[in-house]
Amino acid sequence: METFRFDQSYGRILGVAYTSVYRQLAKYLKEKELCITPDQFRVLTHLWQNDGCSQQDLALSSNRDRANITRIIDILEREGIVERKDHETDRRIFRIFLTTKGKMLEKEAAKCGQMAINDALKGISKTDIDICMNVLKKTIENLS
Structure with missing residues (x-):
C-alpha cells in the first residue's frame, strides 16, 4: 500500500x-492602489454582476459563511x-448596493484579476486548462 504524501496530494x-x-x-490590487483585498474583490465581483443582492445571496455566491460576508x-x-x-418587504434582510466609488473600482479591479x-x-x-476546469467543476459537484 502506498503511503499518503500530503505534500503531493x-x-x-x-x-x-x-x-x-x-x-x-x-500584489496587482496594491500596485494599482485599489483599496480592496482579494476577499473583498471576490464579494464585489458578485455585486458588479448583481447589484442590490442580499447578504445571504452574497454568502452563497461567494461560498463564504454569513459572518465572513458581514x-x-x-x-x-x-x-x-x-x-x-x-429590503422593501422583509425588514430582516439588507440589500447591498454599490456606491459610485464601488462601481468605479470594477474596471481596474477586473484588470488586476x-x-x-x-x-x-x-x-x-x-x-490542459479545459481538463483542469472540468476536474475542478467535478470536485465542486462531488462536494456540493
Whole structure:
C-alpha cells in the first residue's frame, strides 16, 4: 500500500495554487492602489454582476459563511464602496448596493484579476486548462 504524501496530494496542490493566485491578485490590487483585498474583490465581483443582492445571496455566491460576508461588507461600507439598504418587504434582510466609488473600482479591479489569472496560466495549453476546469467543476459537484 502506498503511503499518503500530503505534500503531493490534490488538496495540498489545490491550496497552494489558490494561495498563489490570491497573492498575485493582492500584489496587482496594491500596485494599482485599489483599496480592496482579494476577499473583498471576490464579494464585489458578485455585486458588479448583481447589484442590490442580499447578504445571504452574497454568502452563497461567494461560498463564504454569513459572518465572513458581514465582516467584509462592514469594511466595504466603511470605505464607502457599498451601502446597506433595507429590503422593501422583509425588514430582516439588507440589500447591498454599490456606491459610485464601488462601481468605479470594477474596471481596474477586473484588470488586476485578469492579470493574476493570465500569470497563473502562462505556458499552459487550452486543452490542459479545459481538463483542469472540468476536474475542478467535478470536485465542486462531488462536494456540493
